[in-house]
Amino acid sequence: xxxxxxxxxxxxxxxxxxxxxxxxxxxxxxxxxxxxxxxxxxxxxxxxxxxxxxxxxxxxxxxxxxxxxxxxxxxxxxxxxxxxxxxxxxxxxxxxxxxxxxxxxxxxxxxxxxxxxxxxxxxxxxxxxxxxxxxxxxxxxxxxxxxxxxxxxxxxxxxxxxxxxxxxxxxxxxxxxxxxxxxxxxxxxxxxxxxxxxxxxxxxxxxxxxxxxxxxxxxxxxxxxxxxxxxxxxxxxxxxxxxxxxxxxxxxxxxxxxxxxxxxxxxxxxxxxxxxxxxxxxxxxxxxxxxxxxxxxxxxxxxxxxxxxxxxxxxxxxxxxxxxxxx
Numbered sequence: 001x002x003x004x005x006x007x008x009x010x011x012x013x014x015x016x017x018x019x020x021x022x023x024x025x026x027x028x029x030x031x032x033x034x035x036x037x038x039x040x041x042x043x044x045x046x047x048x049x050x051x052x053x054x055x056x057x058x059x060x061x062x063x064x065x066x067x068x069x070x071x072x073x074x075x076x077x078x079x080x081x082x083x084x085x086x087x088x089x090x091x092x093x094x095x096x097x098x099x100x101x102x103x104x105x106x107x108x109x110x111x112x113x114x115x116x117x118x119x120x121x122x123x124x125x126x127x128x129x130x131x132x133x134x135x136x137x138x139x140x141x142x143x144x145x146x147x148x149x150x151x152x153x154x155x156x157x158x159x160x161x162x163x164x165x166x167x168x169x170x171x172x173x174x175x176x177x178x179x180x181x182x183x184x185x186x187x188x189x190x191x192x193x194x195x196x197x198x199x200x201x202x203x204x205x206x207x208x209x210x211x212x213x214x215x216x217x218x219x220x221x222x223x224x225x226x227x228x229x230x231x232x233x234x235x236x237x238x239x240x241x242x243x244x245x246x247x248x249x250x251x252x253x254x255x256x257x258x259x260x261x262x263x264x265x266x267x268x269x270x271x272x273x274x275x276x277x278x279x280x281x282x283x284x285x286x287x288x289x290x291x292x293x294x295x296x297x298x299x300x301x302x303x304x305x306x307x308x309x310x311x312x313x314x315x316x317x318x319x320x321x322x323x324x325x326x327x
Contacts, residue, residue, distance in 0.1 A: 002032070002034065002084060002086050003032055003033065003034040003085050003086070003089065004084060004089070005034065005036045005037065005088075005089045005091065005102070006037045006039065006079030006080065006083055006088060006089065006090045006091075007037065007038050007039065007079075007091055007092070008039040008072050008075030008093070009039065009040060009041065009047060009075075009092075009093035010040075010041045010069065011044060012047055012093045012200075013046040013047045014200030015094055015199070016047060016051065016054070017050065019093055019095055020054055022098075022099045022100070023036060023099050025099070026099045026102055027060075027099075030103065030106065034085070035061075035062055035083070035084065035085060036058075036061050036062065037063075037064060037079050037082055038051050038063050038064070038093070039076075039078050040064065040065040040066060041066050041069050041070060041074070041075045042067070042068045042069035048063075048065055051065075062082065064078055064079070066078070071172070072174055073169045073172055073174040074169075076169060076177075077168075077169040077174075080165065080167075080169075085161060086160070087106065087159070087160060087161065088158070088159045088161060089105065089156075089157070089159075090155055090157050091155055092156075094198050095196060095198070095199055095200075096124070096196050096197070096198055097155060097156040097195075097196075098194040098195075098196060100194070101118065101156060101193040101194055104191050105118070105157070105158035105193075106158065108189050109158050113188055113189045114159070114160045114163045114181070114186040114188060115157065115159050115178050115186055115187075115188040115189075116158040116159075116188065116189055116190070116191055117151070117152075117154060117156075117189075117191070118151065118154040118155075118156035118190075118191060118192075118193035119150045119151045119154065119191060120151050120193060121193075121195075122194075122195060123195050124195055124196060125197075134151070137152065138152050138153070140214075141213075141217055144221050145182070145217075145220060145221065146182070146224075147178055147182045147188075149178060150190060151190070152175050152176070152179075154193065154195075155174075156193055157178075159177075163184065163186055166181075166184065167180050167181055171215075171219070172212050172216045173219070173220065175213070176217070176220045179224065180224070182224070183223070183224050183227075229290075230292075231286035231287060231290045233286070234283065234286030235282070235283050235286040237279075238278075238279040238280065238282030238283035238284075238285075239279065239283070241275050241276075241278045241279040241282060242275065242276050242280060242282075242283075245271070245272045245273065245275025245276035245277075245278070246272075246276060248272035249269070252266065
């Protein structure tokens, strides 16, 4: 087994030597081949220079340097692209994630799980601007996606290669990887991990990210529920809107024909027409989205299903012997 540890970072010059030292205490004791991928997300301090010095001395280290700052999600995506391991571990470079928790994550992978996420059950961050928004966001994300986790924001996670290689990341979606991967029918679990206070540098997180998380959550929900059938969401809204508009127009027509109620001075007539046109637009949008969904899946050969195993019995050489194929 080859293990890949992916570490995105931005301006962490004080933390890099200490993190590397801790990783060297843990990884050689695992009894497997490993690589450490540092993804430099356009650092402006001495981070890249330190990483290159480490890489020249240690063949286990791979350094990927961005031309500019693209964000943590892009850094994660690059790490997954360059990682060659059967198991991929992600963690932050700020020393708040403890490398000594890696063996516990690997035990859960070996137990049959496809994704293992860390749970910072005793967080050392400020309550108002870090922990409170995180608590609220975790509850909203769990309720919306149906994937119940205590801590979506913990970067310390473990993935099987065949799962993470099928996940495409955009925006701020690195925190939603377990929810996105759940669409494949994965087995996942959560492990309590040690969380440490930041010793050096400044945090790149803040309450301002909350709005972006909510917007990305809407995208994730749509991808999980309607990515292969968008007409069902847009079509339903179209039928509801158009149906209400048609019902209002029908009632007003009945009033005009049988009770002589004038229509020229009734704003309700304009509302009925507006709802009918909105309904037509939603249905049209759903049909266009259906075409785009088919183009997306067929142009990229992206599957609409994921197979875990195939069990099949075959007759060999007419001897009556059966063979069981496990894939």
